[in-house]
Amino acid sequence: MFSGAYSHTVDNKGRTVIPSKFRSKLGERFYLTRGMHNCLWIFSDDQWLEFQKTVAPKSFLDSTGLKLERFFVGSAVECTPDNQGRIFIPQDLREYAEIDTDIRVVGLSDKLEIWCSRRWDDFNKSLTDEVIEQLGAERQRQAMQE
Numbered sequence: 114m115f116s117g118a119y120s121h122t123v124d125n126k127g128r129t130v131i132p133s134k135f136r137s138k139l140g141e142r143f144y145l146t147r148g149m150h151n152c153l154w155i156f157s158d159d160q161w162l163e164f165q166k167t168v169a170p171k172s173f174l175d176s177t178g179l180k181l182e183r184f185f186v187g188s189a190v191e192c193t194p195d196n197q198g199r200i201f202i203p204q205d206l207r208e209y210a211e212i213d214t215d216i217r218v219v220g221l222s223d224k225l226e227i228w229c230s231r232r233w234d235d236f237n238k239s240l241t242d243e244v245i246e247q248l249g250a251e252r253q254r255q256a257m258q259e
Contacts, residue, residue, distance in 0.1 A: 114138060115220030120230065122214050126206060129201040131155070131219055135225055136198055145206065146189035148226055150236065153191070153202070153210050154185075155225035177237075202227070 115135060123129045131139070132187065138230035144161040148154035156164055168185050170178025175236075188209070192200040228236070 114222055115225055116222070118217050118219045118233075120217050121218055123202060123207070123212055123216055127202050127204065128195075129202060129216060129218075129227075130198045131200055131225075133195060135192060135218065135220060139225075140232075142191060142193050144189050145192050145200065145227075146185050146222075147206065147209050151210055151232060152219075152228075153206055153227040154229065156223075160223050161189075172173065176255060 115138065117134070119132045121129050127197065127248075138212060139155065139157045144156045144158070146154050146156075151161075165186060165215050168178065168181040168205045170182055172178075175242065177205075188201055190206070194200050207213075211229045212227070214228070217226075217230050217233040219226040219228060219233070
């Protein structure tokens, strides 16, 4: 569904443009929340509902589910782009992702990620051929166990 990485900026009011290629697939309303590895995640309305189901606690006493729900759902905001395709990224989410001005908007199949450009570059530099091979081998082991 989503793929590719695009460089953008965040203005002094905390707004950024979501690439039109992605906006058309996200729809008129979508959700922004904390993601893994100090990036932000964006889900379409449908994907957000599915994601919420995966983190929802199984009961009021499910502390693991409650922690996941608090982390992801508790920090989520509904977004509707303005006429220029911009969304507002709240200050707490910008702080979590260490976002100042330069960002990367990255398409990852069922969601988007927003990264501080410096952190995105550092992450990619850490992915040597050896690391990719190890990750691939781990995924193969997991697939065989399923």
